Amino acid sequence: MKYDEPRNDITDFFYKHILNVLFVLSVIVLVIYMPYVTGHFFPIFLYMTVFAAMMFTAKFFTKRKAVKHLLAVLSFLVFVFVADSYSLLYTYYTVFNKWSVLTFSYVLLFENISFPLIAGLYPALRIFMLLPESKAGLYPIDKIIGRANGQICFTITLVLIYQLFGKIIIERNKYKKMSITDSLTGVATFAHTIETAKKMIQTGGISILITDMDRFKQINDTFGHVAGNKVLIKISEFLKSETEGLERIIGRLGGDEFIIVVRNDGKNERVKNLAMHLSKAIREKKFVIDEELDPISLSFSVGQADALPSSDETDIEKLLNKADIAMYYNKCKNHRLDIFSNNKKPLLPKEGFELLNVLAEKDMYTYVHSRYTAQYAAALAKEVGLPENQVELIYAAGWLHDIGKILIPSDIIRKTSTLTSEEYELIKGHVRYGLNIISVLSLPVEVLNCIAYHHENWDGSGYPHRLSGESIPLEARILQLADSYSAMIVRRVYRKTLSPEDALNEINSGIGKQFDPNLVKIFVNLIQNKFKAA
DSSP: OOOOOOOOSHHHHIIIIIHHHHHHHHHHHHHHHHHHHHTOOTTHHHHHHHHHHHHHIIIIIOOOHHHHHHHHHHHHHHHHHHHHHTTOOSOOSSSSSHHHHHHHHHHHHOSSSHHHHHHHHHHHHHHHTTHHHHHTTSSOHHHHHHHHHHHHHHHHHHHHHHHHHHHHHHHHHHHHHHHTBOTTTOSEEHHHHHHHHHHHHTTSOEEEEEEEESSHHHHHHHHOHHHHHHHHHHHHHHHHHHTTTSSEEEEEEETTEEEEEEEOOSOOHHHHTHHHHHHHHHHTOEEOSOTTSOOEEOOEEEEEEEEOTTSOOOOHHHHHHHHHHHHHHHHHTSGGGHHHHTTOOOSOOHHHHHHHHHHHHHOHHHHHHHHHHHHHHHHHHHHHTOOHHHHHHHHHHHHHTTGGGGGSOHHHHTOOSOOOHHHHHHHHTHHHHHHHHHTTSOOOHHHHHHHHHTTOOTTSOOSSSOOOGGGSOHHHHHHHHHHHHHHHHSOBTTBOOOOHHHHHHHHHHTBTTTBOHHHHHHHHHHHHHTSTTO
């Protein structure tokens, strides 16, 4: 299913199908009527069959305008030949006659108005040519003029009505398409993609893929936003070409992120391995964004979530979350996060890594958030001047600080709406749960302090002990800053995130309230000067 504007309402159906039926009927009426009115079945029926064949070929079997016009001219000449050869009169008792039906057929055949006007005004001209004979008393002059004017009015009215109707439909479809199409890349909007996904999943299995470009901010900073927009267009074209032939819709989730919804019957190996294929294919491709610049390499992380026909999964939001989680998991394996600590493993016992695996299985977002938190916290601890062994302990604590969420129901952790007071109290309990879980690991006191006090606020308004100021251990204050910043910039599908600049503004607004003023100054300076490309 390639992305296109849907044509499933009454007006579109009428414009696409009913008018074709009317065209066929009008031609058939002429094929039957002409032999009947002449009283000669043969060869009139043969001539009219040739006429019909040319009309149908022009309408349904050729897309070349020159061929269509040639067939229209030839069919018109055949009709005139039949009319003249058998002396069919050009005067009528009614305006609706064989010439009117012929004009109607040509109106339905062409998008322009020239040929239908010629076909419809020709009989009017032939009627006016009878004016000299009116003086001999053969035809009343008033009937000649009346019939000719009637044919002219009928033709012009018919052509104008059809053209106006066509333009209304075209304009309506244009604005409708604009409302469901991303103006920059030409793919679908996120809302329309989700709407389509909900329809697709009702009729079979689907897969949802989410892509997130690596280091797109660096592209904008290096080449400019115009070049960045060109990159997004190139990415959309790449996704279209690499999914060609599949029943799918491609949408823009926002920024540098795209979403693909593809039909998955559980048997197509191409769909099964689509995320892996896209990730590999884009790394092997060079993109030209400016003729004066060398081609550049791009990459993105892809997450895929499947709802096969045999499964009962029909919740698109859950599939989006799964795809989002998978995308973050794959991004963890990329080099994007190596900026802070070279992706080294935390100093934890084997049981600590097993707990992190459980956390990743339960909620990949919390796992990725913990990774970011650990790296920001380690960078800040190093900047503060703490010895290397304490930096390592704070790094390990960053990984484990939300481990207590393992014991909180997933529907609460992933809830997109506002938490109830009871649910919020349950979330706050993750600090206590975490300490209970890691109590058997014999971890250093610095790690325990980070986990126990990373939600205490500088002004004493935090939890669970309502500590304030320097009574909060330094390592916990460091971790709290990193935790808050990470929570603001790590993206989730159904939650708006902040840019690094806006996140730092939020951090500044919490000086003396939530955060240690001295640490904030060091952290903001660290992000702005040393790690702004992150």
